[in-house]
Amino acid sequence: TSDRGLWLPAQVAVRAMSSSGGPTSPYTSLAISRPAESITHVELHRPKKLNAMNKAFWREMVECFTEIAEDRDCRVVLVSGAGKMFTAGMDLMDFAEDAFQPGDDNDTGRTSWNIRNMLHRYQETFSVIEKCPKPVLVAVHGACIGGGVDLITACDIRLCTQDTWFQVKEVDIGMAADVGTLQRLPKVIGSRSLVNELALTARKMYADEAKSSGLVSRVFADKETMMAGALELAGDIAARSPLAVQGTKINLVYSRDHSVAEGLEYMAAWNMSMLQSQDVMKSAQAVMEKKSPKEVVFSKL
Numbered sequence: 001t002s003d004r005g006l007w008l009p010a011q012v013a014v015r016a017m018s019s020s021g022g023p024t025s026p027y028t029s030l031a032i033s034r035p036a037e038s039i040t041h042v043e044l045h046r047p048k049k050l051n052a053m054n055k056a057f058w059r060e061m062v063e064c065f066t067e068i069a070e071d072r073d074c075r076v077v078l079v080s081g082a083g084k085m086f087t088a089g090m091d092l093m094d095f096a097e098d099a100f101q102p103g104d105d106n107d108t109g110r111t112s113w114n115i116r117n118m119l120h121r122y123q124e125t126f127s128v129i130e131k132c133p134k135p136v137l138v139a140v141h142g143a144c145i146g147g148g149v150d151l152i153t154a155c156d157i158r159l160c161t162q163d164t165w166f167q168v169k170e171v172d173i174g175m176a177a178d179v180g181t182l183q184r185l186p187k188v189i190g191s192r193s194l195v196n197e198l199a200l201t202a203r204k205m206y207a208d209e210a211k212s213s214g215l216v217s218r219v220f221a222d223k224e225t226m227m228a229g230a231l232e233l234a235g236d237i238a239a240r241s242p243l244a245v246q247g248t249k250i251n252l253v254y255s256r257d258h259s260v261a262e263g264l265e266y267m268a269a270w271n272m273s274m275l276q277s278q279d280v281m282k283s284a285q286a287v288m289e290k291k292s293p294k295e296v297v298f299s300k301l
């Protein structure tokens with residue numbers, strides 16, 4: 001281990017995720033890297049503006065996750081933020097600039113229609129995370145404000161550092177959260193009362209409460225340890241059959257939004273094809289031979 005208590009290979013991989021290079025072309029708000037085989041790291045990258053979500057961000061996330069969904073070399077995605085905090089939420093300067101531009105003929109109906117279209121586009125920025133068949137882990141540090149909570153609730157596994165606070169901030173800026181928090185947070189956190197309290201008061205929730213309420217599954221001492229832990233977790237997932245892993249995500253998301261009976265029916269229809277995959281035989285054989293999934297080679301998906 002190194003002086004920071006990380007295994008040296010983990011430390012090398014965590015350094016590979018460092019944000020020193022800045023955003024990755026063609027993006028201006030995101031830095032994309034491949035810290036380990038089959039793992040794509042998407043880093044929110046506007047550190048000087050605390051990763052506030054500007055116009056480019058809302059568009060680039062859709063482009064980025066559409067590409068990742070198709071990328072056969074990617075099996076797991078890890079999202080994090082560069083700099084002082086994960087994100088300060090929506091870029092308030094950008095939003096003020098053009099949110100309520102009237103339509104050409106200054107007609108309320110048409111202006112509202114345009115705003116509705118805009119909201120659908122903003123919603124898609126986080127829905128693409130949920131639609132992406134690859135599991136998405138998110139590693140949060142510092143603060144996760146407003147749109148940040150919308151983002152993380154669309155992810156599959158949430159981790160944070162001990163210094164993190166979360167804030168459903170929208171009521172403070174005079175709006176009801178409209179890009180996912182009010183729909184997804186109640187399905188993430190068991191307590192409806194707590195969700196209501198957070199959304200209605202915009203109070204900060206700190207890491208310990210985030211853990212006890214189920215918003216995050218693990219809390220780490222600092223960002224470096226968290227990124228190493230996230231990478232290890234991502235590696236464990238990436239080592240398993242991509243058909244099994246992606247089928248599991250798709251069925252978990254489906255079942256969250258349907259009755260048990262509907263979920264079971266969907267599952268049966270899904271596995272009547274997928275159980276015929278060579279991955280089932282390979283994986284079962286590895287279990288019988290007491291091999292790690294990391295020793296099994298699965299074809300790309």
Ligand SMILES: CCC/C=C/C=C/C(=O)SCCNC(=O)CCNC(=O)[C@H](O)C(C)(C)COP(=O)(O)OP(=O)(O)OC[C@H]1O[C@@H](n2cnc3c(N)ncnc32)[C@H](O)[C@@H]1OP(=O)(O)O
Pocket residue numbers: 048049050052053088089090091092093119122143145146147148169170173178179
């Ligand atoms: C249809 C829309 C769908 C989406 C809805 C989403 C809604 C939301 O996200 S609501 C939440 C909006 N965000 C906020 O209200 C947070 C605003 N920021 C802050 O309160 C503070 O910046 C913060 C407590 C996070 C940090 O304070 P600190 O003193 O540490 O840093 P600052 O000096 O304030 O900030 C550093 C530079 O970053 C810029 N910045 C911070 N937040 C935003 C933001 N949300 N939008 C745009 N820019 C932001 C800040 O202006 C500083 O820039 P500069 O002056 O150039 O150094």
